[in-house]
Amino acid sequence: MIFIQQMINGLQIGSIYAVIALGYTMVYGIIKLINFAHGEVMMMGAYFAFLAASAGMPVWAVFLISMVGSALLGMAIERVAYKPLREAPRISALITAIGMSLFLQNLALVIFKADPKVMPRIIPTTPINIGSIQISNITIITFTVSVVFMILLTFFISKTKPGKAMRAVSEDKEAATLMGINANSTITLTFAIGSALAALGGILYALAYTQVAPTLGVLPGLKAFVAAVLGGIGIIPGAMIGGFILGFVETFAKAYISGRWADAIVFGILILVLSVKPTGILGKNVREKV
Amino acid sequence: MLQVQNIDVYYGKIHAIKNISFEVKKGEIVTLIGANGAGKTTILKTLSKVLKPANGSIILKGNDIKGIQPHDMIKMGMAHAPEGRRIFSQMTVLENLEMGAFIRKDSKDEQQKDMETVFRRFPRLKERKNQIAGTLSGGEQQMLAIGRALMSKPEILLMDEPSMGLAPILVDEIFNIIEDINKAGTTILLVEQNANRALQIANRAYVLETGKIVTSGDAKELMNKEEIRKAYLGG
Numbered sequence A: 001m002i003f004i005q006q007m008i009n010g011l012q013i014g015s016i017y018a019v020i021a022l023g024y025t026m027v028y029g030i031i032k033l034i035n036f037a038h039g040e041v042m043m044m045g046a047y048f049a050f051l052a053a054s055a056g057m058p059v060w061a062v063f064l065i066s067m068v069g070s071a072l073l074g075m076a077i078e079r080v081a082y083k084p085l086r087e088a089p090r091i092s093a094l095i096t097a098i099g100m101s102l103f104l105q106n107l108a109l110v111i112f113k114a115d116p117k118v119m120p121r122i123i124p125t126t127p128i129n130i131g132s133i134q135i136s137n138i139t140i141i142t143f144t145v146s147v148v149f150m151i152l153l154t155f156f157i158s159k160t161k162p163g164k165a166m167r168a169v170s171e172d173k174e175a176a177t178l179m180g181i182n183a184n185s186t187i188t189l190t191f192a193i194g195s196a197l198a199a200l201g202g203i204l205y206a207l208a209y210t211q212v213a214p215t216l217g218v219l220p221g222l223k224a225f226v227a228a229v230l231g232g233i234g235i236i237p238g239a240m241i242g243g244f245i246l247g248f249v250e251t252f253a254k255a256y257i258s259g260r261w262a263d264a265i266v267f268g269i270l271i272l273v274l275s276v277k278p279t280g281i282l283g284k285n286v287r288e289k290v
Numbered sequence B: 001m002l003q004v005q006n007i008d009v010y011y012g013k014i015h016a017i018k019n020i021s022f023e024v025k026k027g028e029i030v031t032l033i034g035a036n037g038a039g040k041t042t043i044l045k046t047l048s049k050v051l052k053p054a055n056g057s058i059i060l061k062g063n064d065i066k067g068i069q070p071h072d073m074i075k076m077g078m079a080h081a082p083e084g085r086r087i088f089s090q091m092t093v094l095e096n097l098e099m100g101a102f103i104r105k106d107s108k109d110e111q112q113k114d115m116e117t118v119f120r121r122f123p124r125l126k127e128r129k130n131q132i133a134g135t136l137s138g139g140e141q142q143m144l145a146i147g148r149a150l151m152s153k154p155e156i157l158l159m160d161e162p163s164m165g166l167a168p169i170l171v172d173e174i175f176n177i178i179e180d181i182n183k184a185g186t187t188i189l190l191v192e193q194n195a196n197r198a199l200q201i202a203n204r205a206y207v208l209e210t211g212k213i214v215t216s217g218d219a220k221e222l223m224n225k226e227e228i229r230k231a232y233l234g235g
C-alpha cells in the first residue's frame, strides 16, 4: 500500500518536473542554450498565480494570467538577454542565463520580500479514498492538467505549421530560413511556450506545497534540468520521461532510503545514466550522411 | 530575372567575392563553375541574403533586394537548394516537402497537386513519403532537396552542387531532371563541380577563380575552349 501511495506521489511531482523540463529542452533544441533562468520563470509564474488568486480571480483566470504573464516574461528575457548574443560564443549566453536567473530571484526578493507567501487555496483540497489508499484531488488535478498540456504540446509540435517550423529551425536554422521560416519569431514563440509551461509547473508546485518564495524555482528548476538531460536534451518526449523518472526516484528515495539522501540519489542517477549513455535515455548519436 | 552588379563579399578580413557582376535571364540555365573555394557557394548564399555583400547591388525581377529579410527571399520567387542538401533529417519526407511550401497561402489541394508533381518526378520519394528523411540514401536526399525547393513554385531556382557525391547513373538522372524543371518554366542558376555536365545543359556559363569571374559566355563555346577544357574538363 505504501508503495502505491508513493507511486502516486511520484506521478504528481514527476508531472511537475516534466512540464518544466519541456521548456528547458525546447529552448535547448532551438538555440542550444541551457536557459538557467527557466526555474525563475517558474517562480515568477507562481507569484503571478499568487497575485491573481489573492485578487480573488477564478481558477481558470489564475492559470491564464500566470501562463500568459510568464510567456511574455520569457519572450522579454529572450529579446533582452539572449538575442543580442545569438552569434556570440555559447559560454557568453550561458553566463548571461545564470545572470538572468540571479536577477529574477533578486527582483522577486525586492518586490515580494523574502518571507514565503501562502498560496490561496484556489482549489479546495479534498482527499479521495480508494480502498486503503488516500489520494488528494490536487494530485489528480496536477497529473491530469500536466498530461493534457503534454498532449497539446505534442500535437502542436508534430501537426501544426508553427510547430513544424519550430522543429525545422531546431534542426537547421539556415535551411529553415531558406524555406521562408522566420527563425527569430520561431525562437520567440519557443520561449513563450516553454515559459508558459514553466508557469504551469510553478502553479502546480505552489498548489502542492502551498507556499511561494523567491527561491521556489531553484530546486525544481535544477531537477527539471536534470530530467531534460536524463531524457536527452532537445528531445521532447525525453523531457517527459525524464521528469517522471525523476519524480519516482525522488519519492521512492525519500520513502525507502532517507529524505536527506533523496537529492543526492537523484543527481547520482544523472551521473550514472550519462556515463553509460551520454546523450540521455532517448538521445541517439545521429550520424549525418555527408 | 536576376542582375548582380559589382558585389564584394567578405568573411571577416577574407575577401571571398571580388567585384563580381553577372546576370541570369528569364528561362535560362546559367552555370557558375570553378574549383573548390572559388566562391560559388558564397555567391548563392549572398543571393539568398544569408550573407550580406559589402557593396554592389542584386536586382531580382527589377527590385533591389537590399532591404529584404532572408526569410522573405522565397516569397520573391527565389528558391535555393543549398550545398550539402540540408534536408530536415529528423522530419519525414512529406514534412520536408511541406516545409518547402511553407510560405504558400493557396489551398491544400493546390499544394497537394504540386506534391504529386514532385512525386511523379521522383517516384522513389513517394514510396518513402513517411520515412524519416535522415534515413534516405544520399541520392534520395538530393531528390528530396530538389523536390523541397520546387514546392515553393519558384521562378528562379539556385542549385548548389546537386550532383555532389552521387553515382554516375544518378548524376545523369539529376541533370535530366534539372533540364526538365527548366523546360517546365523555372529559371536556373546552377553551381557545379561537374563542369562537363553543367556546361552540357546550360545556356551560358561564368567561370570563377578565387572570387573573380575570369571567363564567361555561351556554354557550348566555353566547352570547346582549350584553356577551359584543360582546367575544368579534364583535358
Ligand SMILES: Nc1ncnc2c1ncn2[C@@H]1O[C@H](COP(=O)(O)OP(=O)(O)OP(=O)(O)O)[C@@H](O)[C@H]1O
Pocket (backbone or CB within 6 Å): B011, B014, B016, B034, B035, B036, B037, B038, B039, B040, B041, B042, B043, B083, B193
Ligand atoms: N564561414 C566562412 N568563414 C571564413 N571563410 C569562409 C567561410 N565560408 C567560406 N569561406 C572561404 O571563402 C572562399 C569561398 O568559399 P565557397 O564556399 O564559396 O567556395 P566554393 O566555390 O563553393 O567551393 P566548393 O566547390 O568547395 O564548395 C573559400 O576560400 C572559403 O575558405
Ligand SMILES: [Mg+2]
Pocket (backbone or CB within 6 Å): B040, B041, B042, B083, B160
Ligand atoms: Mg560550395
